[in-house]
Amino acid sequence: MILDVGAAQEIEILIRAKYPILYVVSWEEQRVEQALQRIGVELSRTVYSWTLTAGFKPSPSTREPINKLPAELEALAQIHEGPERSIFLLKDFHPYMKDYRVVRLLRDLAAQLRGKATTMVIMGPTLNLPSDLEKDITVVDFGLPGPEEIEAILDQAIDSVRDNPKVNAKVEPALRERLIQSAQGLTLEEVESVFARSLVEKRAFDLEAILDEKKGIIRKTGLLEFYPAMDRIKDVGGMELLKEWLDRRAKSFTQEAKAFGLPSPRGILLLGVQGCGKSLLAKAVAAEWNLPMLKLDVGRIFGSLVGQSEENIRKAIKIAESVAPCVLWADELEKGFAGVGGSGVSDSGTTARVFATFLTWMQEKTAPVFLIATANDVSALPPEMLRKGRFDEIFFVDLPDREERVSIFGIHLRKRDRDPANFDLEALATATRGFSGAEIEQVIVGALFTAFDAGREVSQEDMLEEAKAVVPLSVMMKEEIGHLREWAEMRTRPSSEQHGD
Numbered sequence: 001m002i003l004d005v006g007a008a009q010e011i012e013i014l015i016r017a018k019y020p021i022l023y024v025v026s027w028e029e030q031r032v033e034q035a036l037q038r039i040g041v042e043l044s045r046t047v048y049s050w051t052l053t054a055g056f057k058p059s060p061s062t063r064e065p066i067n068k069l070p071a072e073l074e075a076l077a078q079i080h081e082g083p084e085r086s087i088f089l090l091k092d093f094h095p096y097m098k099d100y101r102v103v104r105l106l107r108d109l110a111a112q113l114r115g116k117a118t119t120m121v122i123m124g125p126t127l128n129l130p131s132d133l134e135k136d137i138t139v140v141d142f143g144l145p146g147p148e149e150i151e152a153i154l155d156q157a158i159d160s161v162r163d164n165p166k167v168n169a170k171v172e173p174a175l176r177e178r179l180i181q182s183a184q185g186l187t188l189e190e191v192e193s194v195f196a197r198s199l200v201e202k203r204a205f206d207l208e209a210i211l212d213e214k215k216g217i218i219r220k221t222g223l224l225e226f227y228p229a230m231d232r233i234k235d236v237g238g239m240e241l242l243k244e245w246l247d248r249r250a251k252s253f254t255q256e257a258k259a260f261g262l263p264s265p266r267g268i269l270l271l272g273v274q275g276c277g278k279s280l281l282a283k284a285v286a287a288e289w290n291l292p293m294l295k296l297d298v299g300r301i302f303g304s305l306v307g308q309s310e311e312n313i314r315k316a317i318k319i320a321e322s323v324a325p326c327v328l329w330a331d332e333l334e335k336g337f338a339g340v341g342g343s344g345v346s347d348s349g350t351t352a353r354v355f356a357t358f359l360t361w362m363q364e365k366t367a368p369v370f371l372i373a374t375a376n377d378v379s380a381l382p383p384e385m386l387r388k389g390r391f392d393e394i395f396f397v398d399l400p401d402r403e404e405r406v407s408i409f410g411i412h413l414r415k416r417d418r419d420p421a422n423f424d425l426e427a428l429a430t431a432t433r434g435f436s437g438a439e440i441e442q443v444i445v446g447a448l449f450t451a452f453d454a455g456r457e458v459s460q461e462d463m464l465e466e467a468k469a470v471v472p473l474s475v476m477m478k479e480e481i482g483h484l485r486e487w488a489e490m491r492t493r494p495s496s497e498q499h500g501d
């Protein structure tokens, strides 16, 4: 849950309790500053706000700045000499916290301010705390606006057009609730701008327009993407056990299930051979369950510029929770760990921390976000990922057996408007032993090309010819697949009962 009235309250409590230095994680400077101003009034403290370019506003001291002292050290000097009953907000300070002189001065300041009615508040979008400072600085995560704040913005927006006859600013209670819900996961400024834009362009609060805008904003983060759910479970051949498992949980996100005392499922990991339908199934779950689906760009999150990644993962998690209940799809999870190595030890601390944040979230999340992760290279996955409590289950998706190949042929023939009854599916299944679902699809597509080229309808013969020409991955990667199966046997649940070829 994102309730950041809570964060402001937490800050107030810490300031009252005379904690010397707080670190507020947020990229919304205005919102944090406003919250501090309110707290300042409440506790009769003066708020001094510092930026790199303007220094302190208002200035806490009357003396001239010490010549040649770098701005960040000058700021600390001013706090050191500053008046009591103050709140010093430092906005651009976080990049300097790697400097050993800054670390030293902060430690001294922490000792000096402890128990005094003066608090220093450093804010930044990312948390990069040198370990020497961990004991001296208290971290507060200032979340995105919660429902109350969004409602206040909504009321302001309604007020702003009250006297404008061209705009229909009527908001029934049901619409109100949905507007507030749809604006969650956005920053305060973004909420203001989606409401304003809807009023200008649609002359009303248009839920669709707001959701579209939100999709755009989410896309712009580059971390998550709304994924239109098109495939259905019936488009996936085989995987009967996995489908059964999912079916039993299809209603688990409803109020009814909650009232019954069921916990929301956390998620599954689909592990397996390439081209056997892992991604396909992941996409189908959201459609089947009627939930929105967000795709997580794993490579971006884990592999992005140093310093950005931690902010990214927090933001992605918050957005996903704000859309909940939803399905969060992390495709090709192992790609995020390139360079992490099988040991889970990262060469860059950032990847490890991002990874830890993600793991903690998986373990502790209470919001109904169903995570579906897929992977085909287990050796690249850190072992912590696979431990109990992270996923509900780890399913192994193997090459389709004979029966499953029959059903995959049927699915893809129908998809291309061919009647499976016109083909001998059993014979095709025999001819495609060791083929993946993707390769079976290729056989059909190849046969269609041949037939089209020859100017006739596609035949059983075309298919058999095509199948002969394909060397399946299972032949080329026999050994790898063998290892994977061996590994999976001990640690995963099969997605189907293999009845043999």
Ligand SMILES: Nc1ncnc2c1ncn2[C@@H]1O[C@H](COP(=O)(O)OP(=O)(O)OP(=O)(O)O)[C@@H](O)[C@H]1O
Pocket: 235, 236, 237, 238, 272, 273, 274, 275, 276, 277, 278, 279, 280, 281, 374, 375, 376, 400, 408, 411, 436, 437, 438, 439, 441
């Ligand atoms: N079990 C299946 N039933 C129906 N179609 C399938 C099946 N498996 C694969 N296909 C077809 O092959 C395509 C590729 O499969 P998909 O991308 O889902 O495989 P994957 O397991 O995610 O592979 P990778 O490990 O390479 O990501 C699917 O879009 C679908 O058209």
Ligand SMILES: [Mg+2]
Pocket: 278, 279, 280, 331, 332, 374
């Ligand atoms: Mg895939």
